Amino acid sequence: MKPAVAVAGVLSIMIVAAIGGFVVHQSLKPDLGSGTVRSNPDPGEVLGKRRPDFSLPDLEGEMRSLNEWDGKLIVINFWATWCPPCREEIPVFMELQEEFADRGLQFLGIALQEAEEVRDYVNETGMNYPVLTGYREVIKIAAALGNYMGALPYTVVINREGVIEFVKAGPLDLETARSTLLQYL
Amino acid sequence: MKLFRFTGALILLAIVWPALAGSLSDRISGVFSGNQTDEILDPEQAFRIDSRIIDGSTLEVRWDVEPGYYLYRDKFAFEAEDAELGLGAIRLPAGEMIDDPLFGEVAINTGEVNAVIPLQRPTSGGRSLDLKVHYQGCKKDSVCYPPISKTLSFSLPPVTSNTSVFAAATPAPIAEQDAITQRLVEGSLLANVLVFFGFGLLLSLTPCVFPMVPILSGIIVGQGRELSTRGAFILSLVYVLAMALTYSVLGIIAGSFHFNLQSAAQDPWVIIAFxxxxxxxxxxxFGFYELQLPSGLRQRLNTLSHRQESGSTFGVGIMGSLSAVIVGPCVAPPLAGALLYISQTGDALLGGLALFAMGLGFGVPLLIIGTSAGKLLPRAGIWMDRVKAVFGVVMLGVAIWFLERILPGPVTLMLWAALIMVSAIFMGALDRLEAAARWTRVWKGLGLVMLVYGVALIIGAATGGSDVFRPLSPQLLQGVAGVASENSAPEFRIIKSPVDLQRELQQASLQGKPAMLDFYAEWCVDCNQMEAKTFPHPGVKQALKDIVLLKADVTANDEVDRALLRQFELFGPPAILFFDPDARERRAYRLVGFVGAEDFIAHVNEATGS
Structure with a gap:
């Protein structure tokens, strides 16, 4: 075979591959052109920022404001009963709450659900920290704390000065949670 | 299937790394980083949703769930945002059961999740439907997403006939050409497999089959002992089956990648490249050059295949699939077309079966040659090159079919004319007959028919026609004068930017009038048909009398045009949007595709509430 012919063959294959690549790239792009895809800002954006103010109803329907726990190291955990990974880490948080309560650590559960949906679960597991509930409001608060997609569980650590120190989407194990909290206690 | 998908992904990754790299970086930017490491996709990407109209009374919504993610089966919910329209029993895949400590056994769905939704429709005419879809899912052992609700819009075709009122879920309007593809795609599995078998048979009539003959003969003769006809047949069959299997892998890969030609083909550059x-x-x-693997690689494959122990079934199988690779580039052009078609369907099963059938078709002559131990070799001749040339003409046709989307109608018509006429000349339409054989006469006759049709196309093109199948429409023959006087189309106000639109809509709102916005482009076949057939109709003019008519000409497809299209999540024309007197779009009444005068009048009356 003449070299020129071989070159032409290889070139054509490369062109096909390149176009194939472009097409694959196009087809992998989610939701072309709709302009509605939110880019998820780096949660680094909220790190080091002052926490937002908010209030939400607790399980008794009483409005509770975040200010109530000012001066403590606050760990906010967004969760729901329908979220298996959330349920798995709750015992971890209960244990840490017990261990560090006297050092000024305050866990705060925020359920992306209505109060009646979580009440039984909270009683059965004997959760030893307050649980606030809500739906739209909770999604907004989660977004303000860097969780733009409302994914659960989502954990935020706010230091005694009210500055966001740590965020994490997905469950935390006991080791990681303890060593993280010890940095800020 | 998952394994195939994975292998497919690996192979494609090697070929198209640069493209994938771009997309990966897109994904990574959508991932939580900060002081954590595991990657969490945006729900839009974790559960990619897609939908299509199966027929006038059946919809399909499909989720492509990323590996490692799942959706709760009992959280799926569907609502028709239309009081008159009911949903039948929805079919969802059974899914798998997982044990949940709190809720007990819970069914989840992973991978591809198809929901088939039967509609209970009161009328048979075309109508639009907004379908509200709810779903919820998690990433395994990581995070769960809040419940997601989405509204998908469909323009349903009439139940009984499949006319050209074709539209699919936004945001991907279907141009008329794509409607043809759509119909092909919806053809039955069996029909597809048969067509591909025939396609393979046709391919086997090209010289591409030649490199395989010596390999196969080698196997059979290389037996050393006298091989019975039955033995020879079995060996050839193994060889052919292995080759067909290799092709079917290609088909499965193509089918696993659901490539949306409709949206990709809205970009002029993609069209031109294709x-x-x-x-x-x-x-x-046509033989201007030959596509072949580089000789070094080819030789290595050849030696590799010769090293296989001939006669052993396994060795023969290996040779069969190696041969498929060796002749690959020779059959690349038709294969590319076939794979493009398969990837349209997004159906890995269909892809695998169809390409397997094609491989079998391609192998039929090999079976004959092998069984006869090489006695029945086809005589190579000019006829083989002719078969190749037919493929060449088809390829050129595909090229024009692509260009149709961006070229003005008369220009594409000229291209068709040129293709048909040049083919006719090659068929000997103008050659002198010298006591020629019967077949030559048949070819000349067919050539002449094509030549005359080509002439008709040129006349059509010269008078501004654009329909390949009706180049000389009565309207064109009558001349334009009669059309202009009485049946003039209603007057549209031309707008360009989103700001223009805003202003015009406010104006209409002040007058308490509804508005209609028509996206138009010269290269849009459906739009031109609407202009020529629907808008000039006296009844249509009457129906549009009290509506502010706006038109956005997006022929240029520039930045401003695209901004306007994006505002409505459209890829391109055709699209007709309706706005109520408060300047809000009545999205359910979006029209996509050609609609005849009567249907259009009914639709306008409904959309403007009169």
């Missing part, structure tokens, strides 16, 4: 590739492929079919 048609260029097909022209290049066609040229190789």
């Amino acid at each position: 048609s260029l590739v097909f022209v290049l492929l066609a040229l190789s079919m």
